[in-house]
Amino acid sequence: MPEPIRYGDAEITRDGHVAIAEIRRPPNNFFDVDLINALVQAFRDLDDDPECRAIVLCSEGKHFCAGNDFSRARNDSGTTARKVADGNPLYSAAVDLFGCKKPVVGAIQGAAVGGGFGLALMPDFRVVCPEARFTANFVKLGFHPGFGLTHTLPRLIGQQKANTMFLTGKRIDGETAHEWGLGDVLTDRQSVRSEAITLASEIAENAPLAVLSVRATMRAGLAQSVKDQTDHEFLEQHRLQQTEDHREGVQAVAERRAGNFTGR
Numbered sequence: 001m002p003e004p005i006r007y008g009d010a011e012i013t014r015d016g017h018v019a020i021a022e023i024r025r026p027p028n029n030f031f032d033v034d035l036i037n038a039l040v041q042a043f044r045d046l047d048d049d050p051e052c053r054a055i056v057l058c059s060e061g062k063h064f065c066a067g068n069d070f071s072r073a074r075n076d077s078g079t080t081a082r083k084v085a086d087g088n089p090l091y092s093a094a095v096d097l098f099g100c101k102k103p104v105v106g107a108i109q110g111a112a113v114g115g116g117f118g119l120a121l122m123p124d125f126r127v128v129c130p131e132a133r134f135t136a137n138f139v140k141l142g143f144h145p146g147f148g149l150t151h152t153l154p155r156l157i158g159q160q161k162a163n164t165m166f167l168t169g170k171r172i173d174g175e176t177a178h179e180w181g182l183g184d185v186l187t188d189r190q191s192v193r194s195e196a197i198t199l200a201s202e203i204a205e206n207a208p209l210a211v212l213s214v215r216a217t218m219r220a221g222l223a224q225s226v227k228d229q230t231d232h233e234f235l236e237q238h239r240l241q242q243t244e245d246h247r248e249g250v251q252a253v254a255e256r257r258a259g260n261f262t263g264r
Helices: 033-047 089-098 115-120 149-157 159-168 174-180 189-204 208-218 222-241 244-254
Strands: 005-007 010-015 018-023 054-059 104-108 111-113 125-128 133-135 171-173
Touching: 005 033, 010 033, 018 033, 018 189, 033 054, 033 089, 054 189, 089 115, 089 222, 104 189, 111 115, 115 133, 115 149, 125 174, 125 189, 149 159, 149 222, 171 174, 222 244
Parallel strands: 018 054, 054 104, 104 125, 111 133
Antiparallel strands: 005 010, 010 018, 133 171
């Protein structure tokens, strides 16, 4: 078996024709542009590797990806005034990630929050457990959804359920995610990764050129749609970042209380 390969805080190991891409920032696996760029580089290398036929995206620790670390940053997207004209490098990396070619199975063992929820929707499939949690809590931060969620989530669960999650900040568990079509396989927490590898192996046993062709057809235009949507999300996030409500929302979430919003 090949030795593990590190890409920043991501590690790639192998199980036959399946590559296992593990995020290693336990226990919460907070994300930033460096982590997404590391995953992009890893996935690009795997795209070029004929021995890799499918990828499992997973995380070490309690949560899949708990979004942005608000103890270190004051906004979810890394936005600054300078970046309005240049675009958001995080979202550019996200578009690149959605454009990678090999089939991906996500193993979601805990929370996928905010941008981490967006990352969880990049794979073609998701294996979940009852302890999994999916939250698009942006309105509780006085903020706009990002990472392409406003495109990807309605495609998976429908417009009305997506509206409910976006406008209430409602959190759903793995059982509800499975019921809604957000999770493809429901298993116990200890089996999430092994079940994800099993599903990826079922894909990898098929003719690899045919798999790539079918996946490209089924995801045709997805990366461009994510780009178009993240361009809009980014502008709305930047606008709302200037508001008092956003500053209050970030503080309220950090303090685990309801926000005292004023509409300013």
